[in-house]
Amino acid sequence: MSYTNPAPPAPVAIEPGQVYASCDPRGGFLIRVVAYTPGTSRADVVDHATGKYPRSILVSALYATGTTRAGRERRTGYRLVSGPGAPDGAAS
Structure with a gap:
């Protein structure tokens, strides 16, 4: 029997202006990439x-x-919630 890992998700193309929301179920702040x-x-x-x-935060997050x-x-x-590459196509 052979097991293969599923393909990893496509990485986010990180760009200044993108807005991200915390995934923590307790809530959190929206952050904006500036550089x-x-x-x-x-x-x-x-x-x-x-x-x-x-x-400065790790891009792996x-x-x-x-x-x-x-x-x-x-x-x-x-x-990712808004800006270039957002899933719903929203722009910031």
Whole structure:
């Protein structure tokens, strides 16, 4: 018997201006990407509402959707909600 892993989801094309929502079921803040250099492991983000609280987060925590490959809701990281590449086509 051979087992193969399902293909990983397509990575999010991270671009400045994208808005992400926390996947934490307890809630959280919306963040906006302000700078990202393709190929690096971190993106610079700020609070979406105020533009304050600049910080750097791992791009591996940014997801295109709020569900896993298995169809479960994500509990960690951030899901894309608006901007270039958003699942619903919304623009920021």
